[in-house]
Amino acid sequence: MLRFLTAGESHGPELVAIIEGLPAGLRISTELVERELARRQKGYGRGRRMQIEQDRIRWLSGIRHGYTLGSPVAFSITNRDWPHWEAIMSASPPEPADLEAAGKRRLACPRPGHADLAGGMKYGHRDLRNVLERASARETAARVAVGAIVRQLLAHFGVRIASLVVALGDVVAAPETYSQVDSSSGGTVGPLPISSWWQQVEESPVRCPDPDASQRMMAAIDRAREAGDTLGGVFQVVVEGLPPGLGSHVQWDRRLDARLAAAVMSIPAIKGVEVGIGFAAGSRPGSQVHDAIAFDPQRGVYRLTNRAGGLEGGMTNGEPLWLRAVMKPIATLMRPLPSVHIDTGESAAAAVERSDVCALPAAAVVGEAMVGWELARAWVEKFGGDSLAEMEQNVRNYKEALRRYIGVEWAD
Numbered sequence: 206m207l208r209f210l211t212a213g214e215s216h217g218p219e220l221v222a223i224i225e226g227l228p229a230g231l232r233i234s235t236e237l238v239e240r241e242l243a244r245r246q247k248g249y250g251r252g253r254r255m256q257i258e259q260d261r262i263r264w265l266s267g268i269r270h271g272y273t274l275g276s277p278v279a280f281s282i283t284n285r286d287w288p289h290w291e292a293i294m295s296a297s298p299p300e301p302a303d304l305e306a307a308g309k310r311r312l313a314c315p316r317p318g319h320a321d322l323a324g325g326m327k328y329g330h331r332d333l334r335n336v337l338e339r340a341s342a343r344e345t346a347a348r349v350a351v352g353a354i355v356r357q358l359l360a361h362f363g364v365r366i367a368s369l370v371v372a373l374g375d376v377v378a379a380p381e382t383y384s385q386v387d388s389s390s391g392g393t394v395g396p397l398p399i400s401s402w403w404q405q406v407e408e409s410p411v412r413c414p415d416p417d418a419s420q421r422m423m424a425a426i427d428r429a430r431e432a433g434d435t436l437g438g439v440f441q442v443v444v445e446g447l448p449p450g451l452g453s454h455v456q457w458d459r460r461l462d463a464r465l466a467a468a469v470m471s472i473p474a475i476k477g478v479e480v481g482i483g484f485a486a487g488s489r490p491g492s493q494v495h496d497a498i499a500f501d502p503q504r505g506v507y508r509l510t511n512r513a514g515g516l517e518g519g520m521t522n523g524e525p526l527w528l529r530a531v532m533k534p535i536a537t538l539m540r541p542l543p544s545v546h547i548d549t550g551e552s553a554a555a556a557v558e559r560s561d562v563c564a565l566p567a568a569a570v571v572g573e574a575m576v577g578w579e580l581a582r583a584w585v586e587k588f589g590g591d592s593l594a595e596m597e598q599n600v601r602n603y604k605e606a607l608r609r610y611i612g613v614e615w616a617d
């Protein structure tokens with residue numbers, strides 16, 4: 206079983222995470238983990254904090270000379286701004302000067318759309334910073350590092366994960382730039398290969414494969430910033446190289462579509478997930494939704510279309526997996542919405558913290574990490590093994606069984 210936990214406050218000294226269940230003998234590249242951390246920090250519309258941080262990973266356990274040991278992998282990510290926050294966030298009872306500093310950063314007018322008020326009422330905090338500090342999406346840095354570690358396991362077996370921004374505010378990327386579009390209906394029938402849009406997306410400050418839409422998305426962010434407002438949008442995650450049979454139809458909590466949706470919905474500000482054509486399936490007849498099955502001695506079994514998003518019956522079906530998620534606009538507004546002071550109940554503007562105008566490109570990177578995490582979990586469940594060599598043998602056996610399944614041998 207693969208599992209992880211994170212800890213750390215947004216302005217605390219470190220974020221930490223522990224992953225348990227990785228096989229021994231997996232090569233781990235620190236450079237690849239830090240590259241993913243840097244991808245999360247990029248994106249047009251981010252706040253000043255992203256420039257100070259330049260996240261770095263500090264390994265604490267579970268890896269020796271570049272390889273996993275099979276023991277828990279633990280790491281930390283240092284908050285480079287900690288000296289400015291030490292008095293405010295100190296773990297020990299504060300000195301009078303620290304108390305004054307903490308008082309200045311007290312949050313007492315909850316921000317609509319944040320955990321502030323519900324968390325304050327639930328935990329009895331009079332300083333809503335005690336909620337904000339953990340609810341903040343700073344925690345997703347640790348998740349991206351976890352994702353970057355398990356992606357190295359998946360990549361070892363040829364699995365590739367990528368993401369792109371489909372829509373930001375009311376600007377929509379042209380579907381032809383990243384999807385196969387049916388010429389007669391105009392509907393999406395599946396994703397284009399990652400290799401056809403990946404470079405364009407990585408070079409776009411908003412992770413959009415359509416250069417014209419990229420420009421309009423950045424202009425929309427500029428307008429929102431000037432208005433003291435914020436924007437959200439929709440991103441898509443695509444995964445290639447998955448075998449059929451990850452997840453299972455036999456029990457509700459083993460259905461991979463449900464697990465992936467939960468993993469992606471756990472990202473702060475994600476309000477909906479759709480698998481494949483998702484909600485569009487509700488308005489079409491079955492003949493224009495389901496994906497016909499074909500066989501080719503070179504390819505094996507495959508689908509003529511991939512509207513299902515590579516998942517049927519809660520399992521991968523061997524086609525590329527694709528899903529989308531919607532992110533609500535950032536809840537900290539520079540022109541704040543009305544709120545109340547928790548001491549008096551009097552009307553007051555909601556608190557304002559340093560904040561992003563739009564974090565959709567970063568959320569897409571976090572989406573890759575969470576999808577990678579859930580797939581790695583399903584992978585470990587299916588193929589098991591305490592060492593990578595044992596897992597490799599299990600994967601070979603399964604692929605061999607798949608080749609015999611249709612009753613005709615085909616190339617791998």
Ligand SMILES: Cc1cc2nc3c(=O)[nH]c(=O)nc-3n(C[C@H](O)[C@H](O)[C@H](O)COP(=O)(O)O)c2cc1C
Pocket residue numbers: 252318319320340341342345472473474475533535536537559560561562564567568571
């Ligand atoms: C990568 C990323 C960065 C975020 N940055 C901010 C931010 O700078 N300011 C903010 O108010 N919310 C930000 N959010 C969103 C909040 O964390 C989120 O809306 C809040 O915790 C409430 O959770 P909920 O929206 O899921 O209910 C960000 C989310 C993500 C995924």
